[in-house]
Amino acid sequence: MTVLLQDRFRFALDTKYVRKTITVMPSPVMSLANVEPLIAAKILGDALKQSFIPNKFALDFIHEMVSRAFMHHCYVFSSEAEHQAKIYTPPVAEVLPICLTGLAGLGKSRTIEALTKVMPGPYEFQSPYFDGVLNLESYWYASAEGKESRKSLLLWFLFGESNHKAVNFDKLLIECRRRAYRDLVSLLLLDETQHISLGLGIAKIVTILLTLMRIGPPAVFVSNFSLGHKLFKRNNEDKQRLLAEPRIMLPDEVGSKDWKAYVDECVRVSGGHIRTQGRDFAAELYRYTFGIKRIAVQLLKQAYVESRKSGRTWIEMDDLGSAFRSAEFTANAGDVQDLYNLALGDRRVQKSRPDLCCPFDLPKTYTSSVKQSVFAEQDKQVAATIFDSAMNASERAAKAQIVEPDDHKPKKATIRRPAAVKLSEDEQKSLFLEYTVGGGMSRRKSV
Structure with missing residues (x-):
């Protein structure tokens, strides 16, 4: 039975299987020529949002989390007797959570979603130690949105709702810990922590995160940079617990x-x-x-x-x-x-x-590569400016008429106004009198 349950992780630890499972390649959009521009743009944007091409960071992160979950599974279910013992007397342990952080829009939540796709699915387990069938789960997932306290987080894990009538917190934590061992939950995921950082003080946010690590299984919480800065201002004991295992998601490098x-x-x-x-x-x-x-x-x-x-x-x-x-x-x-x-x-x-x-x-290595790309872009712009300034008027006009490879009609050359003719003082007086006598001044006054 032990080997059978462990075999559930076999595919999740296979990199080729993981890449194939989590890659999302939607169908190309159809012709948008007859669709109103703003609606057509939305159709294109929605299609692009669906795509998920895992990069090296996502694959490495998923492999690490699945490996940690597998190790915890082996610890909990080394044998049926050990499993039963941990249910009736849940071990008290604090697990240092993984802090997945990065800029907004890089795909942290999509990576967590991809991780849930490869984790073992629900499994019905029969044992002589229990009546009926146990429905095993490999992970618990919660969004931090709407979680206003540590109780609400535990209630979500237990009942799938956070407004359930709660009992004493300590009893609730023990029950959550016991249920996690019973159902062989091997990974805890807390996403969208930026939502709990909007209306709550940092002290309450810390209590929610500390509760996550007291349940027992390996834990991951997704953090934005703003929350990370707030956590760094906490006491040393909180930083040692919550920020000891960062996983920083960075933008793909240009040219990668x-x-x-x-x-x-x-x-x-x-x-x-x-x-x-x-x-x-x-x-x-x-x-x-x-x-x-x-x-x-x-x-x-x-x-x-x-x-x-x-x-x-x-x-x-x-x-x-x-x-x-x-x-x-x-x-x-x-x-x-x-x-x-x-x-x-x-x-x-x-x-x-x-x-x-x-x-x-x-x-x-990352900071230097980013700087190099910025400097390269600046050098490119400077070179273009120098090249333009070195050309004479006829060369600029010729350049303006050059058709770029992706243009389908020539650009119009810039038409320069001829320089004003320099007049003598007598000519200027003559033109001024002609203007005033001709009615130009009277028309200007009437306006």
Whole structure:
């Protein structure tokens, strides 16, 4: 029986199976030419949101959490007798929780959702030690939204609701611990902790997180950077418990295989509504989004609106810049600019935007690669400026008439007004008298 129950984790520990199971590739969108622009943009955005192409971090994180769950399962059910003993006398233990943190929009919740897909499903278990059938569960999941106390969290795990009439907290914790051992719960997941940080003081948030780690199984809570900064201001004993096991989700690096795979998926899902014409679309999309996938979806959605304004039904490279400068994208554009300034060590942004600053020390390899990409972009812009300034008027006019590879009609050259003719003092007086006598001055007064 022990081997049979452990075998439930076999597929979850197989990387190829995990990648295949959690990858989400929706069908490409159909033609949007006859759909109103804003509705068409929403259709495209909704399709892009469904995609989930796991990167290396997601696969490694899922593998680690499944491995921890498997180890806990083996500890609880080393034998049927040991299992029964832990049910009647639940061991008291504090487990250091995993803090999954990162910028908003990177896919932390999607990664947790993917983790639940590969964890073993419900299983009916019969034992001579119990009457009837036990319904085993491999994990408990809770969203922090609406959880206002440590009791509400335990009630959710036990009854699936947080407004159930509660008994004494200590009795509730013992029952939750006993149920977790009975049902072989091997992983606790607490998502959306940013919701509990809005209306509650940090002291209550800490009690909820400490309760999570007192149940027994390995635990994960998803935190944004703002909550992380607040936790770092707590006492030493709280920091040692809650921040000892951080897992930092970072944006994919520009030019990385993971980022290119994501952009290729966006192009595929668009169903021909994104046309890159062989140019480095992945690098350009990264430039305007800092590699944050939620922002990338919103930028592409707005880029489609901009393309319709230009008389097209597909997105071209220039539409990304137009979308970035649009009113609809203003808030995201400010965040992206601040992230680039942070990468260059802007202390002003560090103080004013704690939601964008990681409370943990980032790997030097990542920070250096981000700086290099920013410097490369700056060098590119400087080189373009120098090149333009070195051209004469005829060369600029010729450049303005050049058709870019993804353009379908030539751009109009800028028409410069001729320079004003320099007049002598007598000529100026003559023209002034002609203007006043001719009625120009009287018309101006009448207006």
